[in-house]
Amino acid sequence: MQGKITRIRSLELNDxxxxxxxxxxxxxxxxxxxxxxxxxxxxxxxFEQKFYDEDNNRYAITDIKGDLIGTIGFDQVNNSARSARLFIGIGQKDLWGQGYGTDSLRTFINYLFNQWNFHRLAVEMWEGNHRALSCYTGLGFIEEGRLRQAYYIDGKYYDGVILGLLKQDYQK
Ligand SMILES: CC(C)(COP(=O)(O)OP(=O)(O)OC[C@H]1O[C@@H](n2cnc3c(N)ncnc32)[C@H](O)[C@@H]1OP(=O)(O)O)[C@@H](O)C(=O)NCCC(=O)NCCS
Structure with missing residues (x-):
């Protein structure tokens, strides 16, 4: 799958x-x-068993040259409600904040709504992850709820934030 500055392909053993x-x-x-x-x-x-054998819906994100820069995928599929949870990680840290996450998410969300025919996608993060929050809200995700003090990080509790995106809203 081709975005503007990223591509998404199957994950390979070499990755x-x-x-x-x-x-x-x-x-x-x-x-x-x-x-x-x-x-x-x-x-x-x-690790190989968990991330490769069992994680059927995890894909590789590459830059335009084909270099691996992250992974993206979905889990927690509810077949009758046609919903899933989305996840992403740009592992190449020097690329954070340069639009790679947004670009690959946009491509992947199109694929999930139009090819997989999902109706709803959700994401979860801890409230301190402002970069992820901006990235998701920029794509139209809306905050739906909080998991109060669900994360304990460096001696402090933080809320988990659940965001959701419906196909009909994304298409608008
Ligand atoms: C979260 C992640 C996927 C975002 O991808 P990215 O390529 O870094 O982000 P983008 O450049 O596409 O967009 C980031 C947005 O956050 C903003 N941003 C960038 N750095 C930021 C920072 N340090 N704090 C707050 N906001 C920031 C940008 O301005 C942009 O918002 P805008 O489009 O409204 O301007 C990526 O940073 C990542 O994988 N991080 C590590 C793992 C992770 O957090 N995964 C998500 C778990 S839910």
Whole structure:
């Protein structure tokens, strides 16, 4: 799938070493969940099982040259309601804040609404992740609720924020 500055393709076995590095990186894990080490205790083969064998709906994000820069995907599919939870991580930290997340999300959301025929997409993050919040709200996601003090990060509690996007609103 082709965006303006990113592409999305299937995840390949060759990508896993890079993903393993990203998911053991302090800053990356901090923004994803506030936790670190997040999955450092997973051995490489366990990581492969979780991220490659079991995670059927995770894709690779590359830049236009084809270099791997992140992953994107969905889980928590509800077939009858045609809804799912979306997730994304730009692992290449020097690219944060340059539009790569927005561009790949826009491409992926189009794909999920138009090809998979989802009706609703949701995302969850901790309230301190302002970059993710701006990125999602810029694409039309609306805050629907808070998980009060659901995250404990560096000695403080933070709310989880749930945002949602309906196909009909996105198409407008
Ligand atoms: C969250 C993430 C996907 C966003 O992608 P990105 O390419 O960095 O973001 P973009 O440049 O497309 O857009 C970021 C938005 O946040 C704003 N922003 C950038 N840096 C920011 C900062 N430090 N604080 C607050 N807002 C910031 C930008 O202005 C932009 O908003 P705008 O379009 O209204 O101007 C990416 O940063 C990432 O993967 N981070 C680490 C993992 C993570 O947080 N994943 C999401 C978990 S829910």
């Amino acid at each position: 896993l070493d890079t993903l393993f590095e990203w998911y053991n990186d302090h800053d990356f894990s901090y923004w994803i969940s506030g936790n670190w080490p997040l999955i450092t205790l997973l051995r490489r083969e366990e």
